[in-house]
Amino acid sequence: MIINLDEIDSTNEYLKRMSNDGYNSDEMLVVTAQYQTAGKGRRGRSWVTEPGTALMFSVLLKPRLKLDDCSMLTLVMALAVKRSLSDMDIEAMIKWPNDIVLNKKKICGILTEAIAETGQMIIGVGINTNQESMPEDLSLSATSILMETDDCIDHDSLLDNIIYHLEKLTQSVYDTGDLSLLRKEYEDSLVSMNTAVTVLDPAGEYDGICKGIDDRGQLIVEHEKKETRVYAGEVSVRGIYGYV
Numbered sequence: 205m206i207i208n209l210d211e212i213d214s215t216n217e218y219l220k221r222m223s224n225d226g227y228n229s230d231e232m233l234v235v236t237a238q239y240q241t242a243g244k245g246r247r248g249r250s251w252v253t254e255p256g257t258a259l260m261f262s263v264l265l266k267p268r269l270k271l272d273d274c275s276m277l278t279l280v281m282a283l284a285v286k287r288s289l290s291d292m293d294i295e296a297m298i299k300w301p302n303d304i305v306l307n308k309k310k311i312c313g314i315l316t317e318a319i320a321e322t323g324q325m326i327i328g329v330g331i332n333t334n335q336e337s338m339p340e341d342l343s344l345s346a347t348s349i350l351m352e353t354d355d356c357i358d359h360d361s362l363l364d365n366i367i368y369h370l371e372k373l374t375q376s377v378y379d380t381g382d383l384s385l386l387r388k389e390y391e392d393s394l395v396s397m398n399t400a401v402t403v404l405d406p407a408g409e410y411d412g413i414c415k416g417i418d419d420r421g422q423l424i425v426e427h428e429k430k431e432t433r434v435y436a437g438e439v440s441v442r443g444i445y446g447y448v
């Protein structure tokens with residue numbers, strides 16, 4: 205089912221309220237909004253777009269995974285978006301764990317939230333589709349598909365295709381309980397694969413070489429001749445010279 209809204213605080217918050225009010229179905233529920241007054245990123249940061257110019261939606265689902273494993277679905281959604289853009293001949297890359305980049309700038313952010321009480325999960329997505337420019341403070345790290353390709357994106361068909369891929373990809377994760385079948389495809393799309401990255405860990409920043417992901421979606425970084433597993437929770441990863 206898809207609910208289309210004109211304006212909302214945030215599509216994730218809308219679904220959280222639905223879940224708290226008792227909505228609990230095995231089917232995915234999708235909500236889209238033309239405009240979010242309080243769009244969210246990770247760790248309390250904000251997500252900003254002009255009305256109608258971006259595809260913003262959230263999906264409420266009941267993952268057949270342990271709560272601890274649900275963060276893998278962030279990477280699964282990134283693959284669903286990447287595959288859908290690829291179907292339109294737009295070759296974007298993934299910046300682990302939750303961003304899609306085009307020409308090294310961010311065109312999509314993904315915010316996954318688990319609702320422990322109900323075992324449900326919300327995956328929110330914002331894709332910069334048809335903006336003609338970016339706000340000045342984001343212009344070094346962010347762009348839109350229109351700005352990069354001159355293609356104007358039809359939101360309904362892009363969303364349908366993302367949901368199609370998401371359903372297929374989640375099934376593969378439920379079958380194995382991990383990302384083993386998707387790992388290669390994700391690594392082939394990983395913008396920093398085999399390159400130098402800076403891991404912005406609140407416990408201490410360090411540089412290393414990105415070696416891919418493990419079957420649970422943790423980033424593998426070679427640092428001081430040892431392989432470190434980076435868990436997405438509190439950490440951001442940058443290219444050594446900039447955002448990517």
Ligand code: ATP
Pocket residue numbers: 244245246247249250251252253302303310311312313314315330332342345346347439440441
């Ligand atoms: P990081 O690599 O820093 O961890 P992130 O992917 O976790 O990035 P999010 O929390 O998903 O970042 O997104 C919030 C950030 O995205 C904001 O701090 C802001 O810099 C940036 N941002 C906000 N709106 C947009 C937008 N429309 N397009 C691209 N980036 C945006």
